[in-house]
Amino acid sequence: MGDRVNRVRGVRDILPEETHLWRFVEWIVHAVMSTYGYQEIRTPVFELTELFERGIGLETDIVNKEMYTFTDKGGKSLTLRPELTAPVIRAYIQNHLDRDTPITRLYYMDSLYRQERPQKGRLRQFSQFGVEAIGSPHAEQDVEVIALAYDLCSLFESQGLSVRLNTIGSPEVRGDYLQRLRKAFEPYAGELGELDQQRVKNNPLRLFDSKNPETQALLDQHAPLISDYISDEDRLHFEEVMAGLEALGIPFEHDAKLVRGLDYYTRTTFEVTSEQLGAQDALCGGGRYDGLVAQLGGPDTPAVGFAAGLERLLLVAEDRLKEKLSPRQLDVYLVVLTDEARIPALSCAQQLRTAGYTVVLETLRRSARSQLREANRSGARAAVILGEEEVKKEICTVKRMDTGEQVEVPLTQLADRFDDIFPKD
């Protein structure tokens, strides 16, 4: 085994013992999405690189250093999708979904790719589900999206969840605010870490993300608050969002420091975090992005959405889910003892499968003892045994694995008799 090919860094295998958990979570997501009237959309894993440059923003880390970008044989620059909002909006525009109705509610659940250093809750291929509600500029749309996100998260993790909410206003006022924020920090540039100095220059909003306590102290003392700069309309919108959440009983905190890393957000931003997660604690994040559709060449259309990390959700829910869910139980292990029994055994298996039972048939030609051991290990409810005696008498022996008792059943009646021995739920 000296020369194996191993998994690439930052990706995972989802093994048989956990795929059933994934299927369960996916099933819940589809179900909840449809109760909110959202429809699923699937887009290609790769897109023109330009889509992400224009959609996510050239200043972001995602575009700057995390994209898997390659050139195809036609010389086009393509990129494995690092997020799904831009592709979904692209599909919305390209397929003229705006023509059917002025409001479109879409959801997705797919894998994404970012070349980051992996750590707990962060992988290079990971899965997100999320929504884009395209068309409404009003607060109740924000509330609907946040409620949907919160509902889904709390279905899997009831403790340790918190919703953080903020508004970053409209782009028109934000320019002014950023200028003032930058100015406020210029006198203290020398006291900041290298990284935070970069932030002052390139993207002062990100200063709020800093984990440096000194930076945070300076922010508390000197930073102007964005809430003092937003327009009356922005403020009214934010108040309506908060009122809606309160009415729904969704607990949230207004976190004036919550800024998000993507350039396209306007007004509302929010996150749902779990205290179980360590450094990467956001289960889901989202907000409003009223300018994105137009920026990608579509009609000027407001939109709001969120994205949630499936791996992170599973990380917090996995233990409880494992208690509740078990993989599909095997009904029958078909034990084959002689050469003559092989053909009859194949038809036995088919007969039972047609009747809806899960059946595995011995293909290793092992000893009776080994086969029974295998039947036991497999968790099958019964072993159906075919050997010399049975073939001669055109019967099979059905052995219950729980009690060990055995009965002989005519081959022609196997499926019917099985219903009696093991009634289906």
Added chain:
RNA sequence: GUGGGCGUAGCUCAGCAGGUUAGAGCACCUGGUUGUGGCCCAGGAGGUCGUGGGUUCAAGUCCCAUCGCUCACCCCA
């Protein structure tokens, strides 16, 4: 890209201050049962101690490098 921790059997881990043939538990295989599982008993298979170099009479153990995993920074789901 930067820093910390960790790499011994399929898995979880022992291996005392460098000293003979590298261990345990679980899992796996065979037998105790000419066709009967779980429990038990007996036996078996499985390791270039991540890799390369160095120090030494002697390296799983010490040193250096390298690779991998992991957590954190950055950023985000």
